[in-house]
Amino acid sequence: MKKVIIISLILAFTLSNCADKSQAPAAAPAPVLPTMAITTASTTTDAEYPAAIQGTVDIEIRPQVSGNLDKVLVDEGAYVTKGQTLFKINERPFREQLNTALASLHAAEAAYINAQLEVDKLTPLVQNKVVSDYQLKTAKASQKIAAANIEQAKATVASAKINLGYTNITAPVNGYIGRLPKKQGSLVSATDVDPLTTLSDVHEVFAYFSLGETDFIKFKSQYAGKSIGDKIKNLPPVTLLLADNSAYPQTGKIDMVDGQFDKTTGAITVRATFPNPYRTLRSGNTGKIRLGLEHDDAILVPQSATIEMQDKVFVFAVNKQNKVTKTPITVVGKSGTNYLIKDGVKTGDQIVLTGIDKLQEGQLIQPEKPTTKIAQVINKN
Template sequence: MNSDNTQNKFLKNENVQQIKTNIKMKNVIITSFILALVLSSCADKSQAPAAAPAPLLPVSVITSANTTTDAEYPAAIQGTVDVEIRPQVSGNLDRVLVDEGAYVSKGQTLFKINERPFREQLNNALASLHAYEAALINAQLEVDKLTPLVQNKVVSDYQLKTAKASQKIAAANIEQAKAMVASAKINLGYTNVTAPVSGYIGRLPKKQGSLVSATDVEALTTLSDVHEVFAYFSLSETDFINFKSQYAGNSIGDKIKKLPPVSLILADNNAYPQTGKIDMVDGQFDKTTGAITLRATFPNANGTLRSGNTGKIRLGLQHDDAILVPQSATIEMQDKVFVFTVGTDNKVTKMPITVIGKSGTNYLIKDGVKSGDQIVLSGIDKLQEGQLIQPEKSAKVAQITNKK
């Protein structure tokens, strides 16, 4: 029994030792694995690629220059004469002697109104005139008969005075009858509706046989003299002040004489081949819009422009020592325009600018940058505030200038 117990104790002790050994082996394996992971991580970090180099971007130093900006203003075009052709007497439209869009000369008959009622009125007036002329002759005879009788005191002078009064009434009736004849002739003449100026005929809403009247709401047609055309456009109060300050002269009239020619941009964005001249400035500002109207006159000998055309007046304004920035060097965000300026540490700053005009492909700048500042010219769509760059200067982009 004792030997069996001793053997069992020995076996138990051997099992305990084996378990401890196994635990130690597991701890060593876990520690080795963790150490391997740490070493692998450190190796990965040591092999990580270096940070990307700062991008090489073209920059330019902003300079000031004398330049001209083009400002465009919506314009309404009218002929030098735009008239409505209306009848001055009532009657049936016998004939329409022109077609829509036709060119007519001054004095040419356009419409013929039935003249028979007016010819009868003239005949009636002439008949009245002849009757009054006969009455005057009769009155004169009466005066001639009574004059010697009064002188010889055969009859009283009362009868002579009455005869002379009748004579004056007859003479007055003749004058009235002559006026009626003249009026009838005028009305008869109005049955021929003629062109007051040379120009182009508009639409013809009234056709042959229509009853027309001087009180009609709608005119017979319109007539436009467009050998020259007027382009009306408006300037705001600020634009007008700047406009006036550009040119010498003590009065608006003096300034107008020194204004340069202006261009007309048509609805298809092409420029009208001939330049115009500003020749009128309205006498006051419109209280509703706060703008003042100007007029430019353009030659139109071939009739290219018609009344009712629209377009834009392109007006050049001179600027001295202006700050210019290429449009390609700007970025627009939320209705604001920005450039990226470059500091002495080659880091960029996103700077808002105030644009007051365009000159070619450049913006004219009021605020935001100044002469001597450096800006990035391209590649700005991927730049971020404070980013480091490598400035690249070349002869082509070293300066931004625009000569007068």
């Protein structure tokens, strides 16, 4: 009886396993995914460099004489023209200095007349040998001293006039007024740490940015010309990206490369000039300069075909057995929606274009050529 029961249990277990296997789902088919073959093409990549913007003229307005600030004739942010009066320093002390200097000049002129009269009186007396020649020589010496005193007095008058003129502070160029830290009634001096204000001429602006040594070598090799000056003439216009990443509507021109590298940063300063007809840019603005660099026989990969993990960029390469391998690539630039690749893939390699977020290492796929829309995007970029 026990043997019958055991045999029945074995038969039941065997039948159960067979039923489970017959009911097991079939393996999922390999996903059909678009792929592309890596090719080379000529393209232009954009490189962006942080830039600091300055007006073509940025001037600190400082007093050149000490005194009380009598009048402030402009407001912060105002546009002023060359020669316009900005500040008035109390001129009364300087006017009195001028009056004193004029009085000294008149006294010196009178002394000269008196010395001349003495010479005129003694000359005939010496000729007639009434008085000695020594007295005439002494009179002539006194006359020269009087003449020198006149010149000294004239210089003092001129200096007093200059100082009086410094009480009227004018704009040296057209531009916009900055902050006004000193208010009416403040005591100002030429030795003050802070200027009265700043004045910026921004009808054009300079955008300064820096190139590292490697970038500078590439920069020089891209354009025709033996000297830096010749290469600058052949440079295309550059774009200024503002702080919100919007492109400034006016293109600029690189017109200066510094004469030497900064020993601290290992970079060289480059300047681009941008027209600013509507004065929308001001000194102190920041942004980025976008430079276009041309590349021949470049390997391009759509950004959509890449995945980033731990600061590395990968693509899924497809081998001859249609299995995928996650392959790291080295990105050296960007052209439109494509990455410019230095290492990782080569011409002829197949990579997966879309659906890579669900792929796993070694997974089997069914490759298909990219759709017309995808192919057009790749070819366009």
